[in-house]
Amino acid sequence: MKKIGLFYATKAERTSWVAEKIQKEFGEDKIEVVAIEQAWQNDFAAYDCFIVGASTWFDGELPTYWDELLPELRTMELKGKKVAIFGLGDQIRYPENFADGIGLLAEVFEGDGATLVGFTSSEGYTFERSRALRGNQWCGLVIDLDNQSEQAKKKIKEWCEQVKKEFA
Numbered sequence: 001m002k003k004i005g006l007f008y009a010t011k012a013e014r015t016s017w018v019a020e021k022i023q024k025e026f027g028e029d030k031i032e033v034v035a036i037e038q039a040w041q042n043d044f045a046a047y048d049c050f051i052v053g054a055s056t057w058f059d060g061e062l063p064t065y066w067d068e069l070l071p072e073l074r075t076m077e078l079k080g081k082k083v084a085i086f087g088l089g090d091q092i093r094y095p096e097n098f099a100d101g102i103g104l105l106a107e108v109f110e111g112d113g114a115t116l117v118g119f120t121s122s123e124g125y126t127f128e129r130s131r132a133l134r135g136n137q138w139c140g141l142v143i144d145l146d147n148q149s150e151q152a153k154k155k156i157k158e159w160c161e162q163v164k165k166e167f168a
């Protein structure tokens with residue numbers, strides 16, 4: 001059985017809400033939650049697969065704790081590991097940096113040799129630019145609780161089913 005770790009900044013309120021839903025979808029005994037504010041390289045080494053989540057702040061930057069950890073995260077060796085990324089953003093107020101945090105995390109984990117999974121369609125979102133795009137797809141799950149909160153639960157559920165298969 002593959003060991004799955006879910007890493008996110010627990011003080012980010014909306015990200016926490018999404019993370020809880022993901023944990024429930026996988027089953028609470030199937031996934032271990034790690035607060036990124038307490039995480040260190042060894043915590044990542046302990047898992048075969050990761051789910052990592054972050055909102056976007058400060059016009060296209062990662063929120064507190066993720067941004068502080070970035071230099072450390074860039075030195076990890078994650079070859080053979082799979083990473084699924086989820087992120088939150090606001091497409092109406094920040095159309096030029098929509099959900100950039102996902103793209104930033106994707107660059108870091110790919111640079112460490114990990115394989116990204118959990119890509120989703122960018123249809124149904126309105127924005128100008130995003131670092132989270134790969135062609136027409138998001139390189140993860142994008143949740144906009146500011147403008148499309150009614151879609152969130154369905155998107156999370158479907159993404160978890162997809163990621164479970166891709167982690168297997």
Ligand SMILES: Cc1cc2nc3c(=O)[nH]c(=O)nc-3n(C[C@H](O)[C@H](O)[C@H](O)COP(=O)(O)O)c2cc1C
Nearest residue numbers: 012013014015055056058059060089090094098099
């Ligand atoms: C000061 C500030 C800056 C933000 N910058 C961005 C941004 O550049 N891009 C984006 O997509 N969302 C941006 N957002 C929206 C947040 O990512 C969004 O509201 C998210 O749901 C917050 O989740 P959290 O409570 O877990 O941090 C910003 C929000 C605030 C308050």
